Amino acid sequence: xxxxxxxxxxxxxxxxxxxxxxxxxxxxxxxxxxxxxxxxxxxxxxxxxxxxxxxxxxxxxxxxxxxxxxxxxxxxxxxxxxxxxxxxxxxxxxxxxxxxxxxxxxxxxxxxxxxxxxxxxxxxxxxxxxxxxxxxxxxxxxxxxxxxxxxxxxxxxxxxxxxxxxxxxxxxxxxxxxxxxxxxxxxxxxxxxxxxxxxxxxxxxxxxxxxxxxxxxxxxxxxxxxxxxxx
Numbered sequence: 001x002x003x004x005x006x007x008x009x010x011x012x013x014x015x016x017x018x019x020x021x022x023x024x025x026x027x028x029x030x031x032x033x034x035x036x037x038x039x040x041x042x043x044x045x046x047x048x049x050x051x052x053x054x055x056x057x058x059x060x061x062x063x064x065x066x067x068x069x070x071x072x073x074x075x076x077x078x079x080x081x082x083x084x085x086x087x088x089x090x091x092x093x094x095x096x097x098x099x100x101x102x103x104x105x106x107x108x109x110x111x112x113x114x115x116x117x118x119x120x121x122x123x124x125x126x127x128x129x130x131x132x133x134x135x136x137x138x139x140x141x142x143x144x145x146x147x148x149x150x151x152x153x154x155x156x157x158x159x160x161x162x163x164x165x166x167x168x169x170x171x172x173x174x175x176x177x178x179x180x181x182x183x184x185x186x187x188x189x190x191x192x193x194x195x196x197x198x199x200x201x202x203x204x205x206x207x208x209x210x211x212x213x214x215x216x217x218x219x220x221x222x223x224x225x226x227x228x229x230x231x
Contacts (some may be wrong), residue, residue, distance in 0.1 A: 017064035030151035038069035042092035047118040048148030056191035057153040059127040087112035100128030100135040
């Protein structure tokens with residue numbers, strides 16, 4: 001028997017990235033550094049902080065969380081976005097996602113903006129898939145990106161995913177059984193962000209229906225997720 005004829009679309013919307021819904025794993029130092037930066041309103045002894053690592057390790061999540069905490073004092077950009085015309089920005093924090101993929105015009109803009117922000121006492125926070133010294137950018141950009149703090153973001157090891165998800169659920173205030181975790185890990189893509197999104201959505205559904213989060217409920221939620229993605 002179906003749990004509900006149609007699950008409202010809102011249940012499939014991902015949570016806004018925040019520090020408190022990031023699965024930290026072995027990345028505690030990097031997260032603590034960004035949280036301190038946010039708490040101090042962008043004040044830092046370092047003029048640049050770089051987060052680097054492979055796909056789906058949480059680089060974009062942390063930049064979004066930082067921007068959410070800082071508000072208008074943070075200018076958030078990415079290589080896929082259109083940069084402002086004027087590089088003399090007023091932001092205290094310049095956040096650049098996928099900075100290792102900037103095109104030549106974006107690199108020229110960043111060179112001027114970085115210097116301006118640094119001279120004003122601000123910080124540039126950037127991400128890439130390799131250490132900044134290996135980014136395929138202009139030498140003067142690489143030098144500046146490598147002049148501050150760099151943190152490698154590490155993925156959650158596959159063998160630790162169950163414990164990490166259990167800890168995530170506890171942080172949200174609900175318990176998740178081993179059976180539910182086993183089913184989720186067996187029937188869903190295994191990057192942490194997607195797994196957490198599935199757990200959070202299923203939890204919201206269980207609260208709305210006033211039912212425990214069971215394998216049956218999770219299966220229904222995941223099936224509807226696939227149907228929603230295809231619609």
